[in-house]
Amino acid sequence: MTTKPANITEQAARFIEDIAYDDLPTEALAIGRRCILDAMGLYVAGADESSVRMLIDDAREQGGREDALLVGAGMAKVPAPLAARVLGTAGHAHDWDDTQVSHDPAHIYGLLTHPTVPPLTAALVTAQRIGNVSGRGLMVAFQAGFEVECKISEWMLPDHYLRGHHSSGTVGTFGACAAASKLLGLHGAQLRHALGMAASFAAGIRCNFGTMTKPLHVGRAAENGVTAALLAARGFTADPSALDGRWGFAQVLAGGFTDSKLEQGFGNTFTIVSPGVSIKPYPSGILTHQSMDAMLKLVTTNDVRPDEVASIVFHAGSNILNPIRYPIAMNHLQAKFSMAALLAMMVVHRRAGRREFTDESILADDMQSMQRRITVQLDPAIEAMGFDLIRSRIELTTHDGRTLVQWADERYRGGPNLPMSDDEVAQKFRDCTDGLLDATRQDTVIATARDVTGLADAGELARCIATDG
Known part of the structure; x- marks a missing residue:
């Protein structure tokens, strides 16, 4: 001080x-x-x-x-x-x-x-x-x-x-x-x-x-x-x-x-x-981007279709969970501050741009259904690592019983360590x-x-x- x-x-x-x-x-x-x-x-x-x-x-x-x-x-x-x-x-x-x-x-x-x-x-x-x-x-x-x-x-x-x-x-x-x-x-x-x-x-x-x-x-x-x-x-x-x-x-x-x-x-x-x-x-808070990229990587690498997803658990610290505060987004403005909406977007659309951030898109049945399959949890182990970097882990379970895990890259796309060209x-x-x-x-x-x-x-x-x- x-x-x-x-x-x-x-x-x-x-x-x-x-x-x-x-x-x-x-x-x-x-x-x-x-x-x-x-x-x-x-x-x-x-x-x-x-x-x-x-x-x-x-x-x-x-x-x-x-x-x-x-x-x-x-x-x-x-x-x-x-x-x-x-x-x-x-x-x-x-x-x-x-x-x-x-x-x-x-x-x-x-x-x-x-x-x-x-x-x-x-x-x-x-x-x-x-x-x-x-x-x-x-x-x-x-x-x-x-x-x-x-x-x-x-x-x-x-x-x-x-x-x-x-x-x-x-x-x-x-x-x-x-x-x-x-x-x-x-x-x-x-x-x-x-x-x-x-x-x-x-x-x-x-x-x-x-x-x-x-x-x-x-x-x-x-x-x-x-x-x-x-x-x-x-x-x-x-x-x-x-x-x-x-x-x-x-x-x-x-x-x-x-x-x-x-x-x-x-x-x-x-x-x-x-x-x-x-x-x-992405048009959302920057501390969500690593997790959105991780979600995209998980579904594309494993070719997971939206209808195969039984549940998703998102583990993170309070530095993400406190400001990203809407459990379920009901419009495009709330979606910018809803981890469920942002992760659902990557599963359903595999992209997140201007056309995905509309009220019509957020209120669509596929987006509302996917959001309700996503649980957000404060992870004590991640919290204990500190707030110098944005850390998170995604666990996706499919209807056939597979559990897929993806950690977010601590670098973030667009930042000085991983800049956009x-x-x-x-x-x-x-x-x-x-x-x-x-x-x-x-x-x-x-x-x-x-x-x-x-x-x-x-x-x-x-x-x-x-x-x-």
Whole structure:
């Protein structure tokens, strides 16, 4: 915990002020392009969700200054904060956006953020509001927000998540604020006031996991980060050291920072490079993916048909079982947090993508029947191994009496130790946008994202994913 005075707000502000394109490591740029392409697909897929359509309709009704494109509404434009709310929610609507990595064995996975969507969303809408922002300028702002967001998340005590806060909603606000502030050129007191407002705006609690409000946390983080930066540019004030001290963000919401980590500083090593970021193969919580891959391996290796399954017992620790909390999923949002639904999906469909995560699919007889054959158990032996890795074991019994066992690979596909290839990231984009963008448009977006730092106008990123919904 923090036992000595810290100056995290000042460090964050100086980093945002000083970072330039030439400061970005080559690997950070390469990973950043992958993260941006991944998010482009998620924005398009999310804009087709009923929850996001409601936000689009709400933004249309509110109207206002035409700052930035409203995702899923063709070429319609709305004020930057509103555009950020909708775009950010779309980016997290499927819970398919990338995840921060940590090597701290005490760092519960849920504490880590979905780091790309808040700062990228803020950068995209702010760039459109300003105009004439280059792709390099957008990349710098995105990387600044990504780094600030991840370091705050890494340094905070895990109690933040244990208390019930949703880090992507809370800490994501700082990432969005940093990105917007960088593009607006805030410095000195203005920048510190923007971070102070972000500290008060940050919100999101875990009781809303499995509902429409969970992705709205990320939309609000993007919206609030942009709002904080815009208000600070007008001269609105806040505490200039709001991350620090007895009443600061970290102390109030997490019990403080970890002293031993504070010497890392911002940007000395970029988090996007080390320990890295994972691009998710499935639209569900990242701590379910190893088990989903294990289930898929078990049924494909042994050629087990759904009608052959008598029962499945899933053994895991509380690090999986506590947040993945729905025993039986009754809609696609609950399915993202239901081990029974996720394992059933791999048995019934042998895949888990946008088309499998629909209410119709989850409520189908085959999925409901399979879920009810799955039992989830807390395993004391696995629990005793600790939470540094995600561990689980699946035992499947067939009607003819066979018992098949599969342990999950402790590495996870998409993470730094088993990353998706560039082609796999592009294929994920195509899967996300299948039926929403034609093949030519898909090719255009992939090429634009991969050449983002060569763009004369970063607004092209937003224009190339414009759809009418």
